[in-house]
Amino acid sequence: MAKSPFKRYSGFSLLRNALSNHRRWPRAWRDPEPRKSYDVIIVGAGGHGLATAYYLAKLHGVKNIAVLEKGWLGGGNTGRNTTIVRSNYMLDGNANFYEHSLKLWEGLSKELNYNVMFSQRGVLNLAHSDSEMESFAIRGNAMRLNGIDAELLLPDQIRQMVPHLDCSQSTRYPIFGGLLQERGGTARHDAVAWGYARGADALGVDIIQNCEVSGIRVKDNRVVGVDTNRGSIDAPKVGLAVAGNSGRLAAMAGLKLPIESHVLQAMVTEPLKPIIHTVVTSGASHVYINQTDKGEVLFGGDLDLYNSYAQRGNLPRIEYVVQSVLTLFPCLRRVRLMRTWGGVMDMSMDGSPIIGKLPIDGMYFNGGWCYGGFKATPGSGWCFAHTIANDEPHELNKALSLERFETGALLDEKGSGAFAFSH
């Protein structure tokens, strides 16, 4: 197998390449032709698919892995999200999984020899009523019992932490307090895809871009391979990690999922000097805000709230999100929006993800990430790799099975019911 040498990035390599005017950096990953067959095919080269391939090769010794991507790697939701990383969940099935993921984030740049710019600047959820404060106390206590950091803050502490936030009584949604997870933060989304891609490629994984899966071949309830625009490829194991396209891929195998596709938008302002040093979220109108390292204020809100496969949304949602941001940060009123975009989200019926086996032998599914799959990237790849290699879930993703919808063991954090768009 053509193995690309793992050319480590270091101060020394930077210096050496500076001396040759940065013209001799090696490719970060190969561009291989698809082979006739593989041991494992992963469909979708977003963060989740790439991380899965990386851990399959690294921790489970699987050789002959292909990741098939219809566009370019990291061009899906991985490259479109608001980059928030946290593990502030209440239910055990979610909390332990996301905390495992957060622990992997803490060592990720070193693990991949790639700076994913993980910044533990804290994630602050604002409470706007007494009852919301109470529910935050419950969630915070549940988190602490699971060994996850959580701190309940009073308005004074919040005013000090985020001085530009409107903490007055005259605002539309006065602030009663908040729940802070200090170890939460942000990361550079593209770097996560690129870091995992480079790491997987160095371990021999074939990452095949511009390769769209158009059919899944199944014989006697066992998967045998996939059809693509670059020919048929055989494999005894196929893992799906295609986010908003989950329904389409499942349909190719004759399956229906408890998932709907919806468009979620995000937007950035022109760059400013640093003014917001942590991630701020508010459930009153549903917004989440942080300032990127480039200085742009980056924020998002609700879905457009109708089924959609379009990677673009509509203006009413943008207007509403902007209004929500301005109620919290009136000082941003004269700042201009620079860009808006959308991603197609895999919304599950209980708001929690699925990592597990499908009812066809050799087929595995990773999806249903809703608003929060970026933070799951390392843990998701780690658990999905374990599930594929051992043909059974790890303890950490047992509760995230597809069967939970049939058995009733749902993971509905907010108890909002079986509407994909309500989570």
Place this chain on the structure above:
Amino acid sequence: MLLIPCPWCGKRAQTEFTYRGDATVERPDLADSDSQWYDYVYTRDNPRGEHTEWWHHTGGCRKWFKVRRNTWTHEVISSEPPVRD
């Protein structure tokens, strides 16, 4: 901005409406199997393309109706009162 054609009020801005999702799922009989109920409550065809869906004219006549809309292009194709197909 989507323009949603209410069968009673005509084309109005999407902000007047509330969306409720797939209008092709049908409630099974109480005696039907668990798997039929599972399908009804949870699984969806989730097509990329034409989709029949419920909308409610919340800020207007407050009636429910079905819209046929393309989930890929956002083109609204037709709408009709809540009749059985």
